[in-house]
Amino acid sequence: MRHSATSESRAARAALIGVALLFLAVFVVLPLVAVFSEALKHGIGAFTDAITTPDAMSAIRLTLLIAAISVPLNMVFGIAASWALTKFEFPGKGLLITLIDLPFSVSPVVSGLIFVLLFGANGYLGPWLIEHDIRIIFAVPGIILATVFITFPFVARELIPLMTEQGRDDEEAAISLGASGWQTFWHVTLPNIRWGLLYGVLLCNARAMGEFGAVSVVSGHIRGVTNTMPLHVEILYNEYDFVGAFAVASLLAGLALLTLVAKTVLEWRFNLHRTGVSH
Amino acid sequence: MITVQGVTKQFGKFAALNGIDLQVEDGEFVALLGPSGSGKTTLLRVIAGLEFQDSGIVLFDGEDVSSRPVAQRGVGFVFQQYALFRHMKVADNVAFGLSVRKRRNRPSRKERRARAEELLRLVHLEGLGDRYPEQLSGGQRQRVALARALAVEPRLLLLDEPFGALDAKVRKELRRWLRELHEQMGLTSIFVTHDQEEALELADRIVVLNQGAIEQVGTPEQVYMEPETSFVASFVGETSCMPGGLHVRPHDLEIVETGGEAVVVDNVFRKGGEWRIEATLASSPGELIEIDLDASRSAPAVGTTILVRPTRGSAFDVEKNSS
Numbered sequence: 001m002r003h004s005a006t007s008e009s010r011a012a013r014a015a016l017i018g019v020a021l022l023f024l025a026v027f028v029v030l031p032l033v034a035v036f037s038e039a040l041k042h043g044i045g046a047f048t049d050a051i052t053t054p055d056a057m058s059a060i061r062l063t064l065l066i067a068a069i070s071v072p073l074n075m076v077f078g079i080a081a082s083w084a085l086t087k088f089e090f091p092g093k094g095l096l097i098t099l100i101d102l103p104f105s106v107s108p109v110v111s112g113l114i115f116v117l118l119f120g121a122n123g124y125l126g127p128w129l130i131e132h133d134i135r136i137i138f139a140v141p142g143i144i145l146a147t148v149f150i151t152f153p154f155v156a157r158e159l160i161p162l163m164t165e166q167g168r169d170d171e172e173a174a175i176s177l178g179a180s181g182w183q184t185f186w187h188v189t190l191p192n193i194r195w196g197l198l199y200g201v202l203l204c205n206a207r208a209m210g211e212f213g214a215v216s217v218v219s220g221h222i223r224g225v226t227n228t229m230p231l232h233v234e235i236l237y238n239e240y241d242f243v244g245a246f247a248v249a250s251l252l253a254g255l256a257l258l259t260l261v262a263k264t265v266l267e268w269r270f271n272l273h274r275t276g277v278s279h
Numbered sequence: 280m281i282t283v284q285g286v287t288k289q290f291g292k293f294a295a296l297n298g299i300d301l302q303v304e305d306g307e308f309v310a311l312l313g314p315s316g317s318g319k320t321t322l323l324r325v326i327a328g329l330e331f332q333d334s335g336i337v338l339f340d341g342e343d344v345s346s347r348p349v350a351q352r353g354v355g356f357v358f359q360q361y362a363l364f365r366h367m368k369v370a371d372n373v374a375f376g377l378s379v380r381k382r383r384n385r386p387s388r389k390e391r392r393a394r395a396e397e398l399l400r401l402v403h404l405e406g407l408g409d410r411y412p413e414q415l416s417g418g419q420r421q422r423v424a425l426a427r428a429l430a431v432e433p434r435l436l437l438l439d440e441p442f443g444a445l446d447a448k449v450r451k452e453l454r455r456w457l458r459e460l461h462e463q464m465g466l467t468s469i470f471v472t473h474d475q476e477e478a479l480e481l482a483d484r485i486v487v488l489n490q491g492a493i494e495q496v497g498t499p500e501q502v503y504m505e506p507e508t509s510f511v512a513s514f515v516g517e518t519s520c521m522p523g524g525l526h527v528r529p530h531d532l533e534i535v536e537t538g539g540e541a542v543v544v545d546n547v548f549r550k551g552g553e554w555r556i557e558a559t560l561a562s563s564p565g566e567l568i569e570i571d572l573d574a575s576r577s578a579p580a581v582g583t584t585i586l587v588r589p590t591r592g593s594a595f596d597v598e599k600n601s602s
Contacts (some may be wrong), residue, residue: 147472169362172329176349176356177431187379198293 035253038115038246050247058224059232059248060224062140066228067208070147074204078155079197083189085156086163100156103149112217119145138220143228146214151204158200159193166192199266206259210252280305281326281435281467287334288321288491295321296332297491303469303484308461310478311471311489314514319471320439326469327437328352339435352435354426359440361420363412369371369423370395370408376431398426401460418449425457429464436461438470442477454481459466475515486510509595519568522560527592528569529555534579539586542568547578553576558585 040047050056085097103111117123119136129136135144170192174184200256212230219226222233229252238244285440288296296318303309311319324330325404326337328349336345339423344352363372371378373395386394392408399405400495402422411419421441440459442450458481462470472478478485479499487494487502487510495507506512512526519527521540530553541561550553554572558563561584570587572578 167359169360170364172349173358173362173427174375175366175380176327176329176354177427178350179375179379183379185419187375189314190366191364 032253032257035250039113039250040241041246042243046243047247047250050241050244053244053253055223055227056232056248057246059227059229060251062143062227063209063229064142065146066143066265067146067205070151070208071201071205073148074152074155075197075201077152078159078200078204079193082159082193083155085160087168097160100153100160103151104153108150108211108213109147109217112214115142115145115149115214115218137218138222138226140226142218143215143226146218147208147211150211150214151207154204154207155197155200158196159254162193162196195266195269199263202259202262202266206256209255215270280338280340281469282338282341283322283326284336284338286322286325286332286337288318288325288330288332289520294491296325299335300325300495301486301493303467304438305467306465307467308481308483309469309480309489310485312468312473312475312515314473316490317488318491319473319488321491323437323439323469323471326435327354327356329356344569353431354437355433355434356429357421357424357428357436357438357441359443361412361424361444363420363423363427365412367411368408369391369404369410369412369415370399372412372423373398373426373430375427394430395426397432399423401429402426403456416449417445418453421445421453425460425466434467436466436468438468440471440473442472442474443579450593457481479515485515487515489514506593512595513591517569520566521568521589522562523590523594525589525594527589527590529569531591532568532570532587533590534570534572535586537586539588540553541584542570542587543584544579544581546575547581549574558587 039050051060081096081100085093116137118125119129119142120126121130121137123137136145170188171184174188175181179187209228211228212232212234215228216231216234219228219231221227221231223235227235229248233245233249233252236242236248281301283299283301286296286299287294299318299322311322315457320602323331328344328347328351329391332345336343338377339352350357363511364375367375370392374391374600377391377394380386394403395408399408402425404419404422404426407415407419412423415423416561421444425441438457442453445453454477460466463552471482479502482499484496485499486496495502495511497505497507502511502515506515507527509524511522514517517528517529519532520571521527542558543561543564544556544558548556550571554574554576556570556579558568558570560568568587
């Protein structure tokens with residue numbers, strides 16, 4: 001029996017759900033299971049050995065450092081950009097909104113090359129940097145720059161629609177009651193956007209830790225120095241150290257799963273909050 | 280006393296305010312009435328300091344406040360959608376204006392709480408201080424917004440479509456209550472509305488706006504009975520346009536045996552204690568004429584032609600209409 005104009009027949013529904021599940025199983029669940037089973041193939045001992053080698057530990061430390069620097073930077077940038085774009089009117093606004101999406105639309109390899117072109121030994125600023133003994137490319141600063149560039153749309157893209165929807169009334173009310181700009185931001189704007197912000201930061205963090213392409217171009221793959229976790233996985237894999245590669249990969253995969261759980265919880269809270277307000 | 284002199288405001292190519300001159304006396308309750316796009320909300324926001332005029336000045340008690348931001352004007356502003364802080368309890372919303380003061384002027388937490396309770400009592404919401412805004416009805420939220428605006432002891436209360444989002448019954452109750460509050464607290468209040476009935480019932484004086492300019496300023500009586508422009512006549516209350524450009528209210532038309540204008544009856548229905556007759560001019564069938572007839576009289580049948588004569592009305596010359 002049909003309950004609404006858009007509901008399909010029982011058979012069609014079962015077929016659609018079946019196809020979707022099969023697809024998910026083959027392309028998402030199976031690889032995930034494979035990662036963990038390969039990592040633990042030679043037992044938990046081999047797994048812990050693989051992730052506690054000095055090179056692996058260094059890669060983990062570097063990845064955490066990169067995320068710890070680039071995520072807060074992009075959080076501040078994302079809030080500032082969304083604030084400017086949604087609370088004020090100025091010419092060129094549309095262009096700026098489009099530009100924020102640029103890192104998403106351009107290939108990460110190209111993003112990496114941009115930095116090599118700018119800061120590399122033969123790049124525009126290369127000679128000057130060498131003269132002053134500042135290392136950016138094939139060093140940690142380059143990896144941070146590339147990661148910040150790649151992940152900067154996450155927070156802003158999450159906040160812009162949210163702040164547009166919320167409008168300026170709350171801020172104007174706060175200011176009319178005598179609040180300063182900072183007070184308005186801390187007591188009114190930030191609480192209003194907190195769930196969206198957290199969500200954006202979470203996605204930003206996941207990408208900052210997992211980025212391969214752009215980082216690969218600028219890092220130089222120096223073991224124990226400029227190797228992040230994704231790069232380390234690749235190196236181990238190319239050296240036929242499958243347990244090692246999958247052990248480090250499983251850490252990244254575990255992080256992704258954790259991010260998904262956190263995202264689901266947030267989304268649930270976020271929607272609850274929004275529907276509570278809209279009536 | 281609030282004085283607005285020669286205020287203009289452009290948004291891009293759109294002239295929102297076109298040279299506004301207005302004076303509001305202390306203790307007055309003034310309505311800014313007009314259709315959407317007439318500039319009424321912009322004018323309110325300019326007076327508040329939420330928007331700044333392109334030219335002209337705004338004076339509070341003779342003092343030019345044109346360049347002062349909203350916080351330094353001593354106004355309370357009530358937003359159309361209330362703009363309550365949804366993550367704060369009602370009491371914290373009300374006390375917000377006190378808690379953001381500079382440390383040396385800031386009342387203690389206990390004093391702020393007591394002040395919030397006092398204000399909630401004033402707006403008949405005692406005991407609801409620990410709720411969140413989303414747990415309140417529309418009318419209650421509106422009163423919280425009002426209490427919050429009053430907490431900073433403004434000399435001027437500005438309300439943007441204060442009843443716009445409420446259903447008819449709540450709106451009526453709140454209107455009467457707001458009027459009482461205004462008297463009781465000795466406030467000067469300006470509110471924006473597109474609802475002529477609201478303006479007529481509530482305000483001491485009505486400012487009718489159209490296309491960024493003031494059409495008429497007057498008491499509800501004056502605006503209703505002696506409209507100065509055809510816009511006011513048609514926007515405030517119901518009017519029919521008789522041959523010769525005469526604007527007539529439905530109850531200012533009487534049915535006569537001879538010497539009236541011939542109209543064809545299209546529809547007759549009860550409207551409150553009267554008959555409302557909808558008719559069209561026999562001489563120009565496109566023109567709708569509305570007539571109110573005492574319910575004790577028998578209503579004419581639909582399709583018949585009757586003669587009507589205006590007992591009073593307003594005529595406007597073309598120059599004035601287009602000004």
